[in-house]
Amino acid sequence: MKRWIAIWLTAATVLCMGSGCAAGKGVTVCDASGEVIATPRSTKTVAGTLRDGTYESYVTYALEEAIAVLAAATDGDTGAAQKALFRGDYTVHTLLDPAVHAAAQETYAAYEGENLPFGCAVLDYSGAVAAIYSGGEELFALKSHSPCSAIKPLSVYAPAVEFGVADWGTQWKDAPYKKVTDLAGNVSLWPTNARGDYTNEPTSMYECVQQSLNTAAVHCLKKVGVQKSLSFLTDRLGINVAYEQNKAVLEGEDEVIGNVAMGFLYNGFTPLQLAGYFQIFGNHGAYAVPHCVDKICDADGNVVYAFAAKQTQVIEDDTAYILNRLLQSVVLPGGTAKAARVDGTEVVGKTGTSDEDNWFVGLTPDYCCAIWHGNREDGRNTAPQLFTNVFAKMPSPKTAQFAVPDSVERAVCCMDSGLRASALCRNVQVGYYAASRLPTTCDVH
Ligand SMILES: [Zn+2]
Structure with a gap:
């Protein structure tokens, strides 16, 4: 039986790559090289027709997309x-x-907690x-999960830089935004940081991103404007x-400030959506x-449908590269994802962590990748x-570095004042700025 299937698949592959795409009733799904990977007769019978069972999430999504584009x-x-499709x-013809x-599948297979829910x-x-x-008992890669802090670059820091509200060294106080009272009458400070305490000190945006401070994200979002951030997500990226938005109108924007700053949105993101947004x-x-x-x-x-390549400029190229450099801090010592690295190329990215969701969305100059897993025992x-x-299991990187746009300038930043460093400043770091928005020289030191 297996031998028969192998011969049939080979014959179907030749037909698929040639001019006659006939391959029996149902749909023939091919990978990027033209190999047949599934022959489902309906969206409900994908699993039984896969050449490789681990392709189920991809083929399921590709069929939904095929139906949507035909419609x-x-x-x-x-x-x-x-x-009509079936x-x-x-x-x-897919792009699998x-x-x-195989790199994703083998990584999961070698994973110590391999029964954990996983999506990549x-x-x-x-x-x-x-x-x-997807790893685990469901197609977790196709499900939505709260992005948690992985949303901060999209909802807080990109609009802050794009709208000129903040730059590399802007100081945000690592202190609670407000007191909250729970139903039992207990008063507590909000928000808390993952590490559990506050420095109560002004902290540069660079360090706020690197350490994923919730306090700073709330203060920065408040300065951007919650409604403005929500419009940014919708207008620029089409995020629902x-x-x-309704709750902000009806109950005031402070009622959703945590959702927006810390990523507990009513509609979560799939790994594919999050990786897609981080492309920018x-x-x-x-x-x-x-x-x-x-x-x-x-x-x-x-050919009844062909994808037409289209890119939309969502943010300025200088904003994008400044965010890219801020997100590099996350994988450097002191960052929340210092384990993330790829030999031969740069990596930038962001973590997101809660009791239920664990994310890293990482970029190299060639690829965007989002990984989600459920909670581990530890x-x-x-x-x-x-x-x-x-x-490490993927083909070697083609590109070693992210390209620097002409609109970006490097300047030495005084990390205490957030201004351009003078000869008197001691706590300094190279920062990245829009050439048209270089900060003034530090007058504190
Ligand atoms: Zn200074």
Whole structure:
């Protein structure tokens, strides 16, 4: 039986790559090299037709996308598009990269807590999705999870830099924003930091990002404006934050400030969505819609759909690179993801951690990758280490460094005042700025 399947798959591959895409009833799904990876007869029968069982998340998502693009190309009728897809002997050519997918799968297989819920998505800067892999008992890579602190660069720090509210050394006080009273009448300070205490000192934005301080994120968001941040997420990235927007209008923006600053959104993100949004920090501020489907052919080999490459400039290229350098702090000593590294290239990224969710979304100049896992018994977020393990199994990096845009200038920053350092300043660091927005010289020292 197995031998028969192997012969059939080979024959189908040849047809798929040639002009006649016929391969029997149902849909033929191919990877990026044209190999057949699944032949489902409906969206519910994916699992039983996979060449490799670990492709289930990818193929499931690719079929949903194929139905959506076919529906969009006609009259928007999803049901009709689904029928047409499965009755038409279509071939869906995906962008699944077997080498990248194997790196995610093998990393999970070698993982010490391998029964843990796990999801991983990898895409490049054209939005081409190389891998979506789930570990555990459900397709966790296709589920939404609270992004936690991984949202801060998107909801707080990118708008702060883009709107000129903050730069490299801007000082935010590491102190609570307010007192809160619970239903039992107990008063406590809010928000708390992951490390459990406050310095009550002014802290540079660089250090706030590096240590993922919740206090600073709330103060910075308040300065940006919660409504403005929510509009930024919706208008620039198409993120659905309607729940938070309505609540901010009805109950006041302080009622959602934690959701927005610390990533407890009503609608969470899938790993693919989060990796997709972070593209902007590695790609000069441009965003390409993540996509698995490259083209769809009918039974006669006619192309009925082809992905049209499109990038949208979401933030200024200087904002993107300043955020990129701020996010590099996270993987350096003192950062929350110092285990994340890839031989031969730069890595930048952000962690997100709660009692239920553990994230690392990391960028190299070639790829964006988000890793999520459920809670371990020891409570640790091991996503940064898993990111390192995935990339160690991937093909060698093509690009060693993120490109620096002409609109960015380096300047020595006084980390005590947040201003441009003079010869008298002692606590200094090279910072990155929009050339048009260099800070004034420190007058404190
Ligand atoms: Zn100074």
